[in-house]
Amino acid sequence: MSTPQVVVHRDKELMAKAAAARLITKIVDAQAARGSASVVLTGGRNGNALLAALAESPARDAVDWARLDLWWGDERFEREGDPERNVTQAREILLDAVPLDPARVHAMPASDGTHGRDVDAAAAGYAAELAKASGPEDHGPVPTFDVLMLGVGPDTHVASLFPEHPAVRETERTVVGVHGAPKPPPTRISLTLPAIRAAREVWLLAAGEDKANAVAMALSGAGEIQAPAAGARGRRRTLWLLDRTAAAKLPPQLYPPASA
Numbered sequence: 001m002s003t004p005q006v007v008v009h010r011d012k013e014l015m016a017k018a019a020a021a022r023l024i025t026k027i028v029d030a031q032a033a034r035g036s037a038s039v040v041l042t043g044g045r046n047g048n049a050l051l052a053a054l055a056e057s058p059a060r061d062a063v064d065w066a067r068l069d070l071w072w073g074d075e076r077f078e079r080e081g082d083p084e085r086n087v088t089q090a091r092e093i094l095l096d097a098v099p100l101d102p103a104r105v106h107a108m109p110a111s112d113g114t115h116g117r118d119v120d121a122a123a124a125g126y127a128a129e130l131a132k133a134s135g136p137e138d139h140g141p142v143p144t145f146d147v148l149m150l151g152v153g154p155d156t157h158v159a160s161l162f163p164e165h166p167a168v169r170e171t172e173r174t175v176v177g178v179h180g181a182p183k184p185p186p187t188r189i190s191l192t193l194p195a196i197r198a199a200r201e202v203w204l205l206a207a208g209e210d211k212a213n214a215v216a217m218a219l220s221g222a223g224e225i226q227a228p229a230a231g232a233r234g235r236r237r238t239l240w241l242l243d244r245t246a247a248a249k250l251p252p253q254l255y256p257p258a259s260a
């Protein structure tokens, strides 16, 4: 697993634009190297800001949208089209405006889908979809995502893995149903840490003062059960993309020299 690298941007708007530019380059490079690309999207303010910046970027036309697989790191277990669902927000901000192949948009199940209100069955269904998409080169039940993005909550949660919650302790399953999440809505679906760690690159996005303690804690050696963000690492790269306010409480030795 890779050691975290930190990049600090002046403010959250610039952070979103720079991350969008970085993502476009990554997708274009993956498509050139392997024919297609796979990206795991996150919900939350920073993930949505990145998608909005991507939607506005003229460089978005460099992406071959039909050769892109989209997955989600977590989802609020609500009815299809519910405005709280991460996929609903992503569709409104970007996905409906680009020529994606619908068969390659792997939304997590809704509570009125095939599995009904059984969130554990829905999570198992998503795990099966991931396993079907993975090949021998992936050495496991999850595809080697090119980039997996995660927002970081003020409590250090990533995806729907909350501190000390059963889901963050999962070591076998790749996707779990989350019951009683401390942040509403309480019922969710989440990739687990082992699934997150299958990604080539993991990018953690955090902007704003309310994230400063979480960022400092996760990067200062906290355990992943107490600080789930600390356990989110990519096989090749783990990148923390921050704005100055979110980076404000980092110990000086963790602050990148170029942004000091």
Ligand SMILES: O=C1O[C@H](COP(=O)(O)O)[C@@H](O)[C@H](O)[C@H]1O
Pocket: 042, 043, 044, 045, 046, 047, 073, 074, 075, 076, 086, 150, 151, 152, 153, 154, 158, 159, 160, 183
């Ligand atoms: O509920 C969620 O929250 C996190 C963080 O969101 P933010 O608005 O504080 O940035 C998000 O990453 C996750 O996908 C989402 O379901």
